[in-house]
Amino acid sequence: MYPLMLKLEGQPCLVVGGGTIAERKIASLLEHGGRVLVITPEASDKIHRWAENGEVRLLQRTYREGDAVGHFLVVAATNVPDVNASVARDCQQRNILINAVDNQELSNFFVPASVRRGDLTIAISTGGASPAVAKRIRREIEGVFGEEYADFLKIMAELREQVLRDVPDPARRKAIFDRLADAGLLALLKAGDHQTVKERIAQCLSLSSD
Numbered sequence: 654m655y656p657l658m659l660k661l662e663g664q665p666c667l668v669v670g671g672g673t674i675a676e677r678k679i680a681s682l683l684e685h686g687g688r689v690l691v692i693t694p695e696a697s698d699k700i701h702r703w704a705e706n707g708e709v710r711l712l713q714r715t716y717r718e719g720d721a722v723g724h725f726l727v728v729a730a731t732n733v734p735d736v737n738a739s740v741a742r743d744c745q746q747r748n749i750l751i752n753a754v755d756n757q758e759l760s761n762f763f764v765p766a767s768v769r770r771g772d773l774t775i776a777i778s779t780g781g782a783s784p785a786v787a788k789r790i791r792r793e794i795e796g797v798f799g800e801e802y803a804d805f806l807k808i809m810a811e812l813r814e815q816v817l818r819d820v821p822d823p824a825r826r827k828a829i830f831d832r833l834a835d836a837g838l839l840a841l842l843k844a845g846d847h848q849t850v851k852e853r854i855a856q857c858l859s860l861s862s863d
């Protein structure tokens with residue numbers, strides 16, 4: 654499996670089915686900016702609420718061949734294996750990204766368990782071997798990578814922009830980035846010591862002109 658990060662913002666996504674699993678998949682598509690159409694004869698209360706609030710479009714009927722056309726990504730999440738399989742085949746023929754929740758063979762992507770800390774995303778996949786183990790590993794990782802990573806990466810992104818702009822020599826830039834990454838900023842942020850963070854950053858930047 655080839656790991657990648659997908660930009661979903663504004664992309665048309667189709668979810669077929671309206672039960673518990675469809676609901677979970679819709680929630681994560683919405684969280685990542687997908688424009689979601691749901692096709693299902695029966696939908697959960699939450700999906701109805703999303704439709705009433707205009708967060709998803711809901712077509713209350715069964716899937717018909719060709720419904721997948723024009724979508725960037727499709728999730729087949731009904732409880733009828735044959736329906737999920739025919740949605741998947743529709744997508745395979747048209748090179749549409751397809752996740753059939755009960756059929757690894759006919760899926761061309763899986764959804765990993767993930768940990769988000771601002772700009773940091775850690776995705777965990779067992780390649781479909783055991784979603785329960787992926788979930789367990791996610792919980793372990795959540796304990797190791799705390800919320801301080803969000804602030805840390807915000808600072809690093811700003812500094813990166815500044816250094817790319819102000820330091821023309823690539824070797825010197827790399828030296829600064831390495832120093833910043835090793836400057837112990839994370840522990841300081843975790844301890845709330847913002848003053849020392851500022852001092853350390855200034856040191857790293859000034860060393861650049863050595």
Ligand SMILES: C[C@@]1(CC(=O)O)C2=NC(=C\c3[nH]c(c(CCC(=O)O)c3CC(=O)O)Cc3[nH]c(c(CC(=O)O)c3CCC(=O)O)/C=C3\N/C(=C\2)[C@@H](CCC(=O)O)[C@]3(C)CC(=O)O)/[C@H]1CCC(=O)O
Nearest residue numbers: 754755756757763764765766778779780781784785787788
């Ligand atoms: C990570 C996560 C993301 C998400 O879906 O949001 C995810 N499954 C999660 C939970 C979970 N799923 C299942 C259980 C019950 C325990 C168990 O079976 O292990 C639990 C645990 C629970 O619910 O506690 C049952 C299950 N899952 C699949 C099948 C069908 C099959 O394997 O063919 C069946 C059997 C259905 C049945 O019994 O009939 C298939 C897939 N599930 C995947 C992802 C993909 C592979 C991920 C990987 O590479 O590891 C893949 C292949 C396709 C896909 O859905 O993308 C999310 C955890 C989020 C989190 O908590 O962090």
Ligand SMILES: NC(=O)c1ccc[n+]([C@@H]2O[C@H](COP(=O)([O-])OP(=O)(O)OC[C@H]3O[C@@H](n4cnc5c(N)ncnc54)[C@H](O)[C@@H]3O)[C@@H](O)[C@H]2O)c1
Nearest residue numbers: 670671672673674675693694695715716731732736754755
């Ligand atoms: N990938 C995963 O993580 C995972 C986890 C657990 C279960 N599953 C699988 O997901 C499947 C769905 O589980 P669930 O709990 O959401 O089921 P569910 O019974 O709650 O929901 C099924 C939905 O499919 C809809 N549906 C049925 N026929 C349809 C059709 N022809 N067109 C459109 N929609 C149709 C129903 O109206 C209903 O809304 C299960 O059968 C199981 O195999 C996957």
